[in-house]
Amino acid sequence: MIKIDQINTIAVCGAGTMGAGIAQVAAMAGYRTVLFDLQQVVLDNSKQQIIRQLETAVAKGKLAVDQQTVILERIQFTNDVKDCVAELIIEAIVEKITVKTGLFNELAAINSHETIFATNTSSLAVSAIAAGILHPERVAGMHFFNPAPVMKLVEIVQGIQTSLQVVELLYALSLKLGKTPVNVKDTPGFIVNRVARHYYLEAMKVAEDGVADYKATDRLLESAGFRMGPFALMDLIGNDVNLAVTQSLYDSFDKAPRFTPNRLQIERVQQGALGKKSGKGFYNYG
Numbered sequence: 001m002i003k004i005d006q007i008n009t010i011a012v013c014g015a016g017t018m019g020a021g022i023a024q025v026a027a028m029a030g031y032r033t034v035l036f037d038l039q040q041v042v043l044d045n046s047k048q049q050i051i052r053q054l055e056t057a058v059a060k061g062k063l064a065v066d067q068q069t070v071i072l073e074r075i076q077f078t079n080d081v082k083d084c085v086a087e088l089i090i091e092a093i094v095e096k097i098t099v100k101t102g103l104f105n106e107l108a109a110i111n112s113h114e115t116i117f118a119t120n121t122s123s124l125a126v127s128a129i130a131a132g133i134l135h136p137e138r139v140a141g142m143h144f145f146n147p148a149p150v151m152k153l154v155e156i157v158q159g160i161q162t163s164l165q166v167v168e169l170l171y172a173l174s175l176k177l178g179k180t181p182v183n184v185k186d187t188p189g190f191i192v193n194r195v196a197r198h199y200y201l202e203a204m205k206v207a208e209d210g211v212a213d214y215k216a217t218d219r220l221l222e223s224a225g226f227r228m229g230p231f232a233l234m235d236l237i238g239n240d241v242n243l244a245v246t247q248s249l250y251d252s253f254d255k256a257p258r259f260t261p262n263r264l265q266i267e268r269v270q271q272g273a274l275g276k277k278s279g280k281g282f283y284n285y286g
């Protein structure tokens, strides 16, 4: 079993909303980082986003100016899956189990059998992902929150087959990344997404019932102490990702009415109004 000080390279798969942030966190903690995505345009955007974030950190005096280049040079941006050779692989790709297991299997074939596979899934069963992978004891959940460079919490998920050593290693590694890890059970949505589901779903019900519009609801919730209102937060998460998570919880809880996906969410995804990343969601972004 690999030891924490043997981890030199972290490969992050998927350079979208979460992957770019996770790669930034890994590089800032000193790890050689490979950031992989199928889409070159996503990779280019992720690089620009990381550059902007590092510049802001320098401007705020939180990062030495010479560190900016050092951190950026630690990240290899690639659209070639064969570059993902690492001691730890963190996937942050589309929320579909067959795609995630497909990628893990492809990577298992080119990596050591000791390489650890962590999934950033928000709602899929880690045990189900692990079941499809050779040496499933090295597969675990490492659920970061959005935006990954800012949010401290990481849910560490132990699947049925996941070895305790892997869980302990990911816990210790999260601390090295400057995060606050919490061990959670492999239940649908873990803790945060299960509870937060109702923040989104009830807000959409309020809008559907004509009780209050998006802006008013967001303003009220923010005034009540929530960092972001539900509609602004859904746009930040991505309506496609958020809908996939709702659907996954709905299916996992035997179609419990409390997790029923909302029409407003479904319509936005059908229209391509995915939120901030597509320029339009519940709000418009310039």
Ligand SMILES: NC(=O)c1ccc[n+]([C@@H]2O[C@H](COP(=O)([O-])OP(=O)(O)OC[C@H]3O[C@@H](n4cnc5c(N)ncnc54)[C@H](O)[C@@H]3O)[C@@H](O)[C@H]2O)c1
Pocket: 013, 014, 015, 016, 017, 018, 019, 036, 037, 038, 039, 042, 091, 092, 093, 094, 095, 096, 099, 103, 120, 121, 122, 123, 143, 144, 145, 146, 236, 237, 238, 241, 245, 277
């Ligand atoms: N958005 C959030 O707030 C959030 C928070 C925590 C966890 N998550 C989870 O993180 C994962 C990614 O979510 P996201 O919001 O970053 O999605 P996203 O849509 O922003 O990015 C996903 C990226 O994965 C890429 N991709 C798809 N299939 C791929 C493959 N086979 N190989 C390589 N790249 C591939 C896509 O090109 C895309 O750029 C999901 O499992 C989601 O549930 C999301």
